Amino acid sequence: MASTTQAASEAAGNAAGAAGHAAEKVGMPQLDFATYPNQIFWLVVALIAIYLILSRVALPRIGGILADRQGAITNDIAAAEDLKQKAVEAEAAYGKALTDARSEASRIVAEARDEIQKDLDVAIAKADAEIAAKSAESARRIDEIRASAAANVTEVARDTAAAIVAALGSKADAKAVDAAVTARLKG
Amino acid sequence: MATQEHGEGLVFHPMDQFSIRPLFGDGAIHMYTPTNATLWMAFSVLCIFTLFVLGTRGRATVPSRIQSVAELGYGFIHKMVADVAGKDGLKYFPYIFTVFCFIVFSNFLGLLPKSFTSTSHVAVTGLLAIVVFVTVTVIGFVKNGAGFLALFWIDSAPLPLRPLLAVIEVISYFVRPVSHSIRLAGNMMAGHAVIKVFAAFTPLILISTGIGVIVTPLSIVAISAIYALEVLVAFIQAYVFTILTCVYLKDALHPHH
Numbered sequence: 001m002a003s004t005t006q007a008a009s010e011a012a013g014n015a016a017g018a019a020g021h022a023a024e025k026v027g028m029p030q031l032d033f034a035t036y037p038n039q040i041f042w043l044v045v046a047l048i049a050i051y052l053i054l055s056r057v058a059l060p061r062i063g064g065i066l067a068d069r070q071g072a073i074t075n076d077i078a079a080a081e082d083l084k085q086k087a088v089e090a091e092a093a094y095g096k097a098l099t100d101a102r103s104e105a106s107r108i109v110a111e112a113r114d115e116i117q118k119d120l121d122v123a124i125a126k127a128d129a130e131i132a133a134k135s136a137e138s139a140r141r142i143d144e145i146r147a148s149a150a151a152n153v154t155e156v157a158r159d160t161a162a163a164i165v166a167a168l169g170s171k172a173d174a175k176a177v178d179a180a181v182t183a184r185l186k187g
Numbered sequence: 188m189a190t191q192e193h194g195e196g197l198v199f200h201p202m203d204q205f206s207i208r209p210l211f212g213d214g215a216i217h218m219y220t221p222t223n224a225t226l227w228m229a230f231s232v233l234c235i236f237t238l239f240v241l242g243t244r245g246r247a248t249v250p251s252r253i254q255s256v257a258e259l260g261y262g263f264i265h266k267m268v269a270d271v272a273g274k275d276g277l278k279y280f281p282y283i284f285t286v287f288c289f290i291v292f293s294n295f296l297g298l299l300p301k302s303f304t305s306t307s308h309v310a311v312t313g314l315l316a317i318v319v320f321v322t323v324t325v326i327g328f329v330k331n332g333a334g335f336l337a338l339f340w341i342d343s344a345p346l347p348l349r350p351l352l353a354v355i356e357v358i359s360y361f362v363r364p365v366s367h368s369i370r371l372a373g374n375m376m377a378g379h380a381v382i383k384v385f386a387a388f389t390p391l392i393l394i395s396t397g398i399g400v401i402v403t404p405l406s407i408v409a410i411s412a413i414y415a416l417e418v419l420v421a422f423i424q425a426y427v428f429t430i431l432t433c434v435y436l437k438d439a440l441h442p443h444h
Contacts, residue, residue, distance in 0.1 A: 027202075028202055028205070029202060029205040029206040029207060029308075030205060030307070030308050030309050030310070030372065030376065031309075032206075032207070034216060035207040035216050035222075035224075035310070036310045037217075037218040038207065038216050038217065038218055038219075038220055038222055038224070038225075039207065039222075039224050039305075039308055039310040039311055040310055040311075040314050041218045041219065042221075042222070042224055042225045042228055043228065043305070043310075043311050043314055043315075044314075045228075046228040046229070046231065046232050046289065047285060047286075047289060049232045050231075050232055050235050050285045050288060050289055051281065051282065051285045053232070053235060053236055053239070053240060054235070054239060054281055054284055054285055054288065055281035055285075057239075057240050058235075058239035058240050058243065058257070059239075059261065059280075059281055059284065061240075061243050061246065062239070062243055062257060062258055062261045063261070064246070065243065065246050065247075065248075065250070065254075065258065066258060066261070066262070068246075068248060069248050072248055
């Protein structure tokens with residue numbers, strides 16, 4: 001309680017002192033026209049200082065920084081656009097190379113097929129020729145056999161005719177028999 | 188006994204913080220006397236120098252923290268001037284930015300305890316407003332000649348109403364610097380004074396434990412709340428002053444509605 005009283009008396013003392021102080025300056029300091037020239041003078045000084053600092057140094061610098069950044073961004077975007085274009089081109093080139101390779105491959109395949117076909121044709125032709133030769137040989141031999149068979153038949157017919165004539169009891173003229181058999185065989 | 192005393196025990200000097208005193212000695216205040224106003228204006232200049240000159244020293248493409256704040260401020264006001272006053276208003280951007288920086292730094296420095304708020308004085312805001320008013324009027328007449336008077340002659344209104352509207356427009360035009368300056372000074376002064384009033388109530392618990400138990404915490408909460416509001420007001424008033432400057436400049440550059 002004692003401390004409260006002490007604080008109160010101190011506060012009262014303060015109030016008294018402050019009251020004395022307040023007596024010097026009554027009302028709003030804002031309306032104390034005696035301070036106006038001072039404030040206006042220093043305000044003008046401050047404004048000129050700020051204006052010079054800003055317009056001579058700070059604003060051109062910040063404007064430059066912002067312009068540089070804008071330029072850098074624009075350049076980067078342009079570069080990115082360029083790279084993208086290059087990527088598209090590379091992809092197109094890749095696609096083209098792929099198509100070329102495919103067509104080349106199919107060309108090679110076709111060539112190989114043609115070559116094989118040619119070889120095959122040659123082989124077939126050769127085989128055909130061989131077959132033809134063999135069949136011709138066979139035909140020749142068949143003809144030979146047939147011819148010899150025919151000759152044999154003539155011989156047998158002539159001998160048989162001569163034997164029959166002899167058996168009938170007449171003397172066979174070899175030349176006449178021959179001619180008669182030949183005529184018959186022809187007929 | 189304590190309750191009786193507390194009326195005179197509380198110290199109410201909400202306006203003391205605004206008084207202008209010489210920095211050295213206690214003599215009369217002449218024009219060139221360095222005062223507390225001088226000191227806090229110098230702090231503003233120093234802060235502006237630090238932020239916008241030292242902060243951007245690196246000229247980094249990827250900005251440091253301080254540099255991005257400086258760039259943010261630049262971009263903010265640059266865009267405001269371009270949007271409100273138009274592209275041809277950008278010629279006056281350095282001056283508008285000067286005004287904005289001075290006000291915003293004075294307002295925020297004024298929020299420091301024991302500090303002095305330059306912008307709470309009508310002398311300061313009045314000069315700022317008068318400079319804007321005179322500059323804008325001169326620009327208006329130089330750019331448009333007598334055509335600047337079209338600002339007061341509203342073509343879209345019916346003809347009989349136009350003279351009446353012209354009178355109103357002229358009056359409002361000349362009231363501009365008054366409202367322009369009082370708005371800023373009044374806002375800054377009022378908030379600071381209210382904080383001081385609450386601050387005066389705060390030591391009540393030392394005088395009277397009874398009522399002080401309620402009043403002291405309430406005062407502290409109120410001071411915090413009003414301080415938060417003042418932080419907002421400090422920026423908003425700088426913004427308002429600047430955007431109004433831009434609007435007036437737009438009227439001068441393009442007086443036809």
